[in-house]
Amino acid sequence: xxxxxxxxxxxxxxxxxxxxxxxxxxxxxxxxxxxxxxxxxxxxxxxxxxxxxxxxxxxxxxxxxxxxxxxxxxxxxxxxxxxxxxxxxxxxxxxxxxxxxxxxxxxxxxxxxxxxxxxxxxxxxxxxxxxxxxxxxxxxxxxxxxxxxxxxxxxxxxxxxxxxxxxxxxxxxxxxxxxxxxxxxxxxxxxxxxxxxxxxxxxxxxxxxxxxxxxxxxxxxxxxxxxxxxxxxxxxxxxxxxxxxxxxxxxxxxxxxxxxxxxxxxxxxxxxxxxxxxxxxxxxxxxxxxxxxxxxxxxxxxxxxxxxxxxxxxxxxxxxxxxxxxxxxxxxxxxxxxxxxxxxxxxxxxxxxxxxxxxxxxxxxxxxxxxxxxxxxxxxxxxxxxxx
Amino acid sequence: xxxxxxxxxxxxxxxxxxxxxxxxxxxxxxxxxxxxxxxxxxxxxxxxxxxxxxxxxxxxxxxxxxxxxxxxxxxxxxxxxxxxxxxxxxxxxxxxxxxxxxxxxxxxxxxxxxxxxxxxxxxxxxxxxxxxxxxxxxxxxxxxxxxxxxxxxxxxxxxxxxxxxxxxxxxxxxxxxxxxxxxxxxxxxxxxxxxxxxxxxxxxxxxxxxxxxxxxxxxxxxxxxxxxxxxxxxxxxxxxxxxxxxxxxxxxxxxxxxxxxxxxxxx
Amino acid sequence: xxxxxxxxxxxxxxxxxxxxxxxxxxxxxxxxxxxxxxxxxxxxxxxxxxxxxxxxxxxxxxxxxxxxxxxxxxxxxxxxxxxxxxxxxxxxxxxxxxxxxxxxxxxxxxxxxxxxxxxxxxxxxxxxxxxx
Numbered sequence: 001x002x003x004x005x006x007x008x009x010x011x012x013x014x015x016x017x018x019x020x021x022x023x024x025x026x027x028x029x030x031x032x033x034x035x036x037x038x039x040x041x042x043x044x045x046x047x048x049x050x051x052x053x054x055x056x057x058x059x060x061x062x063x064x065x066x067x068x069x070x071x072x073x074x075x076x077x078x079x080x081x082x083x084x085x086x087x088x089x090x091x092x093x094x095x096x097x098x099x100x101x102x103x104x105x106x107x108x109x110x111x112x113x114x115x116x117x118x119x120x121x122x123x124x125x126x127x128x129x130x131x132x133x134x135x136x137x138x139x140x141x142x143x144x145x146x147x148x149x150x151x152x153x154x155x156x157x158x159x160x161x162x163x164x165x166x167x168x169x170x171x172x173x174x175x176x177x178x179x180x181x182x183x184x185x186x187x188x189x190x191x192x193x194x195x196x197x198x199x200x201x202x203x204x205x206x207x208x209x210x211x212x213x214x215x216x217x218x219x220x221x222x223x224x225x226x227x228x229x230x231x232x233x234x235x236x237x238x239x240x241x242x243x244x245x246x247x248x249x250x251x252x253x254x255x256x257x258x259x260x261x262x263x264x265x266x267x268x269x270x271x272x273x274x275x276x277x278x279x280x281x282x283x284x285x286x287x288x289x290x291x292x293x294x295x296x297x298x299x300x301x302x303x304x305x306x307x308x309x310x311x312x313x314x315x316x317x318x319x320x321x322x323x324x325x326x327x328x329x330x331x332x333x334x335x336x337x338x339x340x341x342x343x344x345x346x347x348x349x350x351x352x353x354x355x356x357x358x359x360x361x362x363x364x365x366x367x368x369x370x371x372x373x374x375x376x377x378x379x380x381x382x383x384x385x386x387x388x
Numbered sequence: 389x390x391x392x393x394x395x396x397x398x399x400x401x402x403x404x405x406x407x408x409x410x411x412x413x414x415x416x417x418x419x420x421x422x423x424x425x426x427x428x429x430x431x432x433x434x435x436x437x438x439x440x441x442x443x444x445x446x447x448x449x450x451x452x453x454x455x456x457x458x459x460x461x462x463x464x465x466x467x468x469x470x471x472x473x474x475x476x477x478x479x480x481x482x483x484x485x486x487x488x489x490x491x492x493x494x495x496x497x498x499x500x501x502x503x504x505x506x507x508x509x510x511x512x513x514x515x516x517x518x519x520x521x522x523x524x525x526x527x528x529x530x531x532x533x534x535x536x537x538x539x540x541x542x543x544x545x546x547x548x549x550x551x552x553x554x555x556x557x558x559x560x561x562x563x564x565x566x567x568x569x570x571x572x573x574x575x576x577x578x579x580x581x582x583x584x585x586x587x588x589x590x591x592x593x594x595x596x597x598x599x600x601x602x603x604x605x606x607x608x609x610x611x612x613x614x615x616x617x618x619x620x621x622x623x624x625x626x627x628x629x630x631x632x633x634x635x636x637x638x639x640x641x642x643x644x645x646x647x648x649x650x651x652x653x654x655x
Numbered sequence: 656x657x658x659x660x661x662x663x664x665x666x667x668x669x670x671x672x673x674x675x676x677x678x679x680x681x682x683x684x685x686x687x688x689x690x691x692x693x694x695x696x697x698x699x700x701x702x703x704x705x706x707x708x709x710x711x712x713x714x715x716x717x718x719x720x721x722x723x724x725x726x727x728x729x730x731x732x733x734x735x736x737x738x739x740x741x742x743x744x745x746x747x748x749x750x751x752x753x754x755x756x757x758x759x760x761x762x763x764x765x766x767x768x769x770x771x772x773x774x775x776x777x778x779x780x781x782x783x784x785x786x787x
Contacts, residue, residue: 037582038546039563044474048551048561108546108561108583115525115545126524126549187518187639188555265491341557342487346474426736427726430744433733466780533731540728541778573780576749581777596733 001149004378005371012374019367026360029353030105038108041354046346047337051330051358052106056099058208058329060179061201063095063136065209067172068239074165080235083380084228087220088213089144090372096137098365105357125181132175139168144372152379154386176201183336191269191336200250207243208324210236211317218314220373226380230310237313241301244320248294269335272345282347283334286326293323432598436615438515438535439590440644442626443508447610454482457508460606461588466579468569477560479588480510480603488635502649508611510603511558511588512635512643513537519550519559535644536590546583555636556643559587616644688768691760696753706737720747747779756782
């Protein structure tokens with residue numbers, strides 16, 4: 001089926017080559033990092049994780065969100081998702097690939113990363129994250145490819161794929177839970193040491209991921225003859241709304257616990273992020289932008305008649321996605337490191353090279369996504385032609 | 389038996405993978421036991437059930453007192469002196485009371501002298517180290533024999549999880565090549581390379597040949613090193629006689645550095 | 656047959672390219688790679704010996720060093736008893752390179768020939784040598 005990605009319009013090829021160029025720039029920047037070390041980033045002894053790990057965390061959520069389509073379609077037989085579900089599965093594939101690339105970009109000694117498998121350490125959460133992420137990647141490639149292949153031939157998917165689909169449901173929950181455990185089990189990082197971390201991760205994933213999916217589905221419909229279905233998009237819109245409310249609620253819980261308990265260590269990261277401490281205010285504007293966008297998106301999404309207008313829906317989804325990207329892809333990681341273990345403050349800001357590498361990885365993800373979507377769209381367009 | 393090309397390729401690739409995999413496993417096993425019988429510790433090595441330190445800051449008065457201990461460590465271990473403070477590498481360092489015990493620093497009317505006192509900080513060699521728990525490769529591990537929290541710089545992949553996990557900020561990462569920032573190399577000890585985490589290793593290389601840790605040796609008695617599990621050791625005597633505090637004991641890591649704050653009569 | 660000329664020309668080009676490294680070196684004597692043990696420390700030995708016999712060291716030194724590394728760093732074992740019964744402190748910098756102080760003519764010679772780049776020297780300090 002992959003050959004379908006090899007024929008396309010000029011616009012398709014222009015997009016592919018654009019992505020390849022961006023990847024190329026990212027690779028050049030990465031070569032510099034490989035030679036000179038992570039010193040080319042904005043990271044420091046105090047803030048030892050930054051943009052890369054933030055993107056990783058955020059994208060695990062995007063990957064997990066495919067389950068929001070799989071559950072209704074396969075467990076509840078919600079037929080309207082029959083066409084859109086493949087978009088979710090392929091989005092998960094590209095998101096997990098980006099996760100792996102961001103982890104590799106963050107390693108000080110990437111050549112030694114096989115040590116995780118050569119010296120398996122079940123007590124380390126990273127070990128389990130490697131296991132669940134790779135498993136999830138494999139599940140989604142197999143499920144997506146097999147069901148699409150069956151669709152192309154006009155037959156039902158083989159029986160053996162059903163158990164894999166059911167397995168992918170708890171598996172999706174596991175990838176984001178395990179990722180939350182990376183943070184939530186660390187003594188001494190008050191900002192992360194919270195039992196609702198995994199729940200918050202899932203809530204933000206199940207709003208941010210589907211929001212991105214709505215945007216992608218609208219794009220697919222605009223640029224191809226494949227229509228994922230207006231009703232399907234509306235249903236996903238509902239999921240985004242509920243999940244975002246849950247996410248904001250959970251964030252509110254964090255604020256309550258920190259400030260009502262009045263424990264300095266719990267309050268300081270929030271104060272740093274939202275007000276700044278001692279004149280260190282680098283992240284303050286971004287956190288407020290995130291908060292405002294979250295509120296605005298909810299104010300739009302909560303009204304069904306606004307949501308039903310696809311332009312307004314797209315706008316709400318876009319600002320919601322940006323809001324969550326700032327909150328989880330940036331604030332959540334940096335907030336854990338500021339103030340540092342001595343209650344001192346070292347601020348973090350990514351460098352140009354670090355940003356180029358990050359954009360390069362995103363381009364790589366979009367390339368995978370484009371190719372997979374091209375295949376899916378081509379198959380669906382064929383089906384549509386046969387039906388008529 | 390007939391076989392089509394597809395089946396043949398499947399079988400061939402599967403058996404190659406299995407063959408290569410099995411061969412490497414067998415190789416590893418035989419290498420591991422290669423010379424086990426031919427290796428033993430140095431007979432001079434100092435032994436303990438659980439090494440620990442007592443740091444009596446009342447005996448550290450001048451800046452020089454601190455610096456002597458710091459230099460003793462950093463010189464022999466080739467710790468680089470990085471110009472960029474964000475990339476600082478340190479195994480042992482001086483810091484204020486407020487930074488050393490941040491959760492007690494809210495008190496504005498406490499003893500002025502104590503508030504202005506400086507402390508010597510280094511790896512706590514915790515009994516329940518959070519860094520060891522999170523390390524995905526066992527590059528950092530607690531030695532079963534004597535409780536030292538070790539760092540195997542050969543195995544470290546530079547994920548920096550240990551830095552996120554250590555509540556004491558004891559770990560440094562080599563953001564840049566350390567070599568250009570080492571003024572005088574100690575030829576007897578390695579340096580580190582880009583992309584690995586390093587920290588105090590309780591001078592395991594000195595203990596192995598019967599020497600005290602370098603900081604303790606140069607401290608004029610301000611740092612006492614000994615076996616916390618041995619009731620007759622000097623560290624245990626100091627801990628029973630004097631009032632000592634540990635950093636962030638509420639986190640349950642059981643740090644092995646005890647700080648004595650007051651002089652004799654206040655203790 | 657279609658494109659006979661092109662195919663044959665292509666095959667000739669491929670054959671030449673594939674065998675070029677061999678053709679270029681045809682007739683040249685293959686330089687024998689013999690790491691030098693000509694250092695003051697080794698010359699001063701009454702009977703020249705390493706921690707293990709030469710043949711073993713040549714084929715197994717990487718396994719030995721790997722094992723030494725883990726024994727020192729992870730198990731705290733610092734003394735190696737060679738098959739000759741002698742005891743040696745385990746240390747790349749302080750045992751191996753004390754005798755083999757000529758890294759360029761000893762280590763690098765074979766490693767360069769075999770195109771292997773062990774990262775020992777990223778951390779371990781190589782002995783000072785005069786550029787030869």
